[in-house]
Amino acid sequence: xxNVEQHPSTLSVQEGDSAxxxxxxxxxxxxxxxxxxxxxxxGPQLIIDIRSNVGEKKDQRIAVTLNKTAKHFSLxxxxxxxxxxxxxxxxxxxxxxxxxxxxxxxxxxSIRP
Amino acid sequence: DGGITxxxxxxFRKEGQNVTLSxxxxxxxxxxxxxxxxxxQGLRLIYYSQIVNDFQKGDxxxxxxxxxxxxxxxxxxxxxxxxxxxxxxxCASSSIAGGQETQYFxxxxxxxxx
Numbered sequence: 001x002x003n004v005e006q007h008p009s010t011l012s013v014q015e016g017d018s019a020x021x022x023x024x025x026x027x028x029x030x031x032x033x034x035x036x037x038x039x040x041x042x043g044p045q046l047i048i049d050i051r052s053n054v055g056e057k058k059d060q061r062i063a064v065t066l067n068k069t070a071k072h073f074s075l076x077x078x079x080x081x082x083x084x085x086x087x088x089x090x091x092x093x094x095x096x097x098x099x100x101x102x103x104x105x106x107x108x109x110s111i112r113p
Numbered sequence: 114d115g116g117i118t119x120x121x122x123x124x125f126r127k128e129g130q131n132v133t134l135s136x137x138x139x140x141x142x143x144x145x146x147x148x149x150x151x152x153x154q155g156l157r158l159i160y161y162s163q164i165v166n167d168f169q170k171g172d173x174x175x176x177x178x179x180x181x182x183x184x185x186x187x188x189x190x191x192x193x194x195x196x197x198x199x200x201x202x203x204c205a206s207s208s209i210a211g212g213q214e215t216q217y218f219x220x221x222x223x224x225x226x227x
Contacts, residue, residue: 031213032213032214034215034216036218041221041223042220042221043117043119043203043205043218043219043220043221044156044203044218045218046215046216046217049215051213089155089156093213100158100161100171101216103155103156104155105154105155106153106154106155
């Protein structure tokens with residue numbers, strides 16, 4: 001089945017700097033990669049996703065890059081702000097079951113003022 | 114307002130008691146999911162349903178049960194057989210089943226054992 005690894009588990013950056021979170025996956029058939037943001041005590045919210053027919057996707061300060069050859073994808077947040085502090089999860093589909101997505105273990109991002 | 118609602122926000126369980134967590138969606142989604150989240154950890158799949166009157170076990174189904182009698186509702190029962198039920202429970206839905214479909218999450222229910 002699919003295995004998704006996420007690094008780092010914690011990340012602290014100065015406000016205004018960039019943050020990068022990386023994920024690797026194992027199933028070469030995977031072709032959809034969402035990123036979720038979870039604030040304390042709340043459900044995860046989709047912030048951006050990418051499909052395998054593109055290598056990069058941007059939405060304002062957030063971007064995701066995908067390298068299918070190396071089987072890894074990354075979340076980039078530029079000009080970080082205090083409200084970016086949260087736990088971020090990557091995910092990838094598991095094709096053996098046809099109906100599941102597998103989540104990474106999460107990255108706790110802290111923005112220092 | 115379209116979305117997924119979960120109730121209650123907090124739930125307390127006594128030893129030997131079954132409790133039921135509610136999940137309702139008005140997004141007209143076919144597929145619904147239940148996840149368990151432990152502190153500082155990722156999401157683990159308990160059960161999922163691709164269509165009304167059908168559901169499948171996820172990775173950690175032991176001690177849990179579900180039903181899917183209506184498209185918009187997917188309640189989760191935590192039975193007394195679940196020996197370590199304290200966790201944050203998240204319900205999600207997607208337009209159709211499949212790993213390529215975006216899952217949308219509810220606000221969660223925190224279950225605590227008395």
